[in-house]
Amino acid sequence: MxxxxxxxxxxxxxxxxxxxxxxxxxxxxxxxxxxxxxxxxxxxxxxxxEYYLCAREFDIIEANKRKMAELFSAGGGFDLVEFGAGDGKKTKVLLRHLHARQVDFKYCPVDISENAVQQLCDSLKQTLPDLRVEPHIGTYAQVLTKLADYRERKKLILFLGSNIGNFTLDAAVSFLQQIRASMGRDDRLLVGFDQKKHPQxxxxxxxxxxxxxxxxxxxxxxxxxxxxxxxxxxxxxxxxxxxxxxxxxxxxxxxxxxxxxxxxxxxxxxxxxxxxxxxxxxxxxKFDDPSIRQLAQQAGLVVTEVFSDANSDYRNYIFRNSLVI
Ligand SMILES: C[S@@+](CC[C@H](N)C(=O)[O-])C[C@H]1O[C@@H](n2cnc3c(N)ncnc32)[C@H](O)[C@@H]1O
Structure with missing residues (x-):
């Protein structure tokens, strides 16, 4: 054989x-x-x-960048770690906004695709040359083990594009649990979730x-x-x-x-x-509010903010670690 x-x-x-x-x-x-x-x-x-996910999440971030930036930058500088960053199209809206307000932060994109990370870093060098960028080429699993090293100051973790939907529900809980284990009291996790809607x-x-x-x-x-x-x-x-x-x-x-x-x-x-x-x-x-809250509860996270587009096609949730006070 x-x-x-x-x-x-x-x-x-x-x-x-x-x-x-x-x-x-x-x-x-x-x-x-x-x-x-x-x-x-x-x-x-x-x-x-047809692929409404990207445009809807872009709209949400564009419409709420001020509020998101205020939430993240309250109380000083932070590290912004993004899992599965891809071309960073939507993240750049937030990066430009934070940068223009001279917020003290470092951007750490994580992606399995060396090509994607390289292109993202090159484009950031062109558009935001003095932005501090610390890229990681690797799988989520590889970088999860390093996440706890970001503890000298507050961190914000991004997981956009409804990438979370690529996991089975059990694997999503496990992934979120591992992120949660690295989160201190002031750390936050921002996740994009495509919502249930007409099957067609x-x-x-x-x-x-x-x-x-x-x-x-x-x-x-x-x-x-x-x-x-x-x-x-x-x-x-x-x-x-x-x-x-x-x-x-x-x-x-x-x-x-x-x-x-x-x-x-x-x-x-x-x-x-x-x-x-x-x-x-x-x-x-695909998700709805109850399924997201159940996922969060299983992972030891609690919802602090919800951002939605006008039709609730797509939502972004911010979580904190419910196990630290
Ligand atoms: C659907 S794209 C989304 C990109 C971006 N977050 C967005 O919303 O436009 C998924 C990205 O995650 C990366 N990715 C997928 N699975 C991964 C894994 N297990 N570890 C690290 N990166 C992964 C891919 O290379 C790709 O760039």
Whole structure:
């Protein structure tokens, strides 16, 4: 059984691809969407009319930047740590505002994509040259272990874009618990949550007419071809997002149209697909106020502020650690 023997891997991507394509049902982690090509495709997604999440969160931050800045900067300087910063489009609204008011702060973007972090730092150097930036290239898990080191002064942690929806609910609680464990009395956590709404609007956001989200998902196959010497033909897969209202989650799949064996050179492994067999590529959980408060309670957090767009399509919540007084 060649496929089942113990192996050593050069990196997490190899190990996770091997495990995910050997599993039944097959799955790949959505964090692997984001290489340079994936980052560029995600920027196109953010500009799509169907993908309302980005525009709504931008509106919320733009409309509330003054209040947010006052809340964060009360009582002195702080460190602003952002998980999954991406291109920082929405964060820059806040950064520009804080900078213009000469608030004493340092910005620490965290992202698994080296390309995204590099582009963000380059653009900040152009637009806010004297801003103090301390980037981290790595996974959330890797940087979570360093979060407690930011304790000399107050810290604000950002988690925008409804990235929290990419976790299962259990994993979201665990992630928030780990953040909470690093939070002192004055620290705050700002999280963006896409809200439950008409299932058609949610589905359309992940099934745009131009096919950009399909290309974004299929970039996973192309990335395995580029980095692992895999031989996937993306045209033999159908991109298939489904919205399950009972669990309030979009689940995205790549479904093989044919029986096929795809050789992956770096793993010396053939991924075998039955006709119509799927690879689960992403979860995008949707929330409402009760589900957010339940999540917070399970993680030991308490809500201090809620910001919403006019239609309650999207909301940003600020939390504090409920276990420190
Ligand atoms: C959906 S994009 C959102 C970007 C930005 N927060 C926004 O709202 O526009 C997700 C970002 O998180 C990063 N990311 C995803 N999973 C990650 C992980 N496990 N660890 C670190 N970064 C991750 C991706 O590289 C990407 O830049």
């Amino acid at each position: 060649k496929n089942a023997r113990r192996r050593s891997f050069n990196n997490d991507f190899e190990a996770d691809v091997f495990a995910g394509l050997n599993a039944n049902p097959k799955h790949l982690n959505s964090k692997y969407f984001y290489d340079a090509q994936g980052d560029a495709l995600f920027q196109k997604i953010m500009a799509l009319s 609007r949610i589905l359309d956001a992940y099934r745009d007419k131009a096919g950009v989200t399909e290309a974004f998902n299929k970039n996973l196959l192309r990335r395995m071809n580029r980095e692992l010497g895999a031989h996937f033909d993306p045209d033999t897969f159908v991109y298939w997002p489904v919205y399950q209202p009972e669990e309030s989650v979009i689940k995205s799949y790549l479904v093989s149209k044919i029986a096929q064996q795809v050789y992956i050179e770096a793993l010396d492994f053939k991924a075998c697909f039955q006709p119509w067999e799927s690879i689960h590529t992403e979860n995008s959980q």
